[in-house]
Amino acid sequence: MNKKASKNKVMQAAIELFNVKGFSGTSVRDIAFKAEANVALISYYFGSKQGLLEHLMTHFLEGYVAAIESQCLDLEDDVELIFDRLLQAIWNVMVYQQKHHALARFVHREITLDTTLVRELMSSYLAKEKHLYHTLLVAAYERGEMKARANEYFVLQLRGMLTMPFLHPQYIREVYHLMPHENHFLDKYFSELCQWVSTHFKDAVTSVPIQDQT
Template identity: 60%
Template sequence: MDDRIKTKQKVIEAAISLFNVQGFTGTSVREIAKRANVNAALVSYYFGSKKGLLEQLMTKFLEGYVHVIEQAIERSKHDQLSSKECLLHAIENILIYQQENHNLARFIHREITLDTVLVRELMTTYLMKEKHLFHVIIEKGMAEEEFNRQPIDFIVMQLRGMLIMPYLHPQYIREVYHLIPHERFFLEKYMDYLTRWVEDYICNEQSSSLYSSRKMLLIRP
């Protein structure tokens, strides 16, 4: 990794740390530069402005978020997996992605709750695509009678809430439940629960029984 990439990464890590504690508006470029131990002019050089830095952070995270769902769909096509297996892989991919980027995930999910021009644009670009991809998986499962027929929008809303909640509110989970969302133990237990939720709430009885009789590796080593 050359010096320019290292410097840029230091700025990104400093910004994520400060944004999480002080918020975007409460953090200055000077503070970011000081935390990163770089000249303040470099923040503008690499990102144009603090707003440009925010946009890059949010865009990169959401691109990666959507990409892991796409990967699950492509894998299901290649390996001829069922819709349930595809959905579970998508869920697993999202949890792992957020765990690997837990500090950034917390900030981005929190920022998405604000009504700004940037957030509206990102919702139109990425969160609408997330919705579409989940619709594709669930509609296929319903068409093949693997999933029970029910309002897909409500399924996606409930599923998204369960997927992002641990990474939007890690402090709540730590203080109230004494669990740490970015640890492997939490990921394994939570994935186990979400697997049962998919089987009990989305799948019909026949497909649930079929899945229980098959072995599938969840949670990559």
């Protein structure tokens, strides 16, 4: 097994164990055993269990923020509706979380804790997430696409709706008998989100056919 495969196997083992036993309840030896690796290998790649935690959370949030940021480029020069860009950002975030659903669940759950690492991530990645959404919404308002200027509660509600299916997949499966990891769920949930977002935009904007999300 090459180095990259070994590292990925350790990461996957850690994600599974952290989700089941929690970070505190999982030892480096547990991870090594599940990954069929030795403790020295984990130390080589990540330094410690804390280092592995930081790597997992940073790795996830980098991709998460990038999914939004891709729709914030060249806003001044583009004629594309900001409404479409916002919906594409939402779709990107949902697809990214679904693709990494186990890691998404762990990271979103870990963010609810008050730790030094979480505070650092909030002041960097999560603050940037808020800024990116704010950038799109300000641009939409200034172009006359929105009915009124969106406030911070809009972003709070949006983020809550985007993360909820991946933070509480078991609740959705057991109570609603829906499967968040399936594409059908993703399509239907995105459709509902589009309708909610549309209520904040002018009819002339939302009546334009939405480009296929890819």
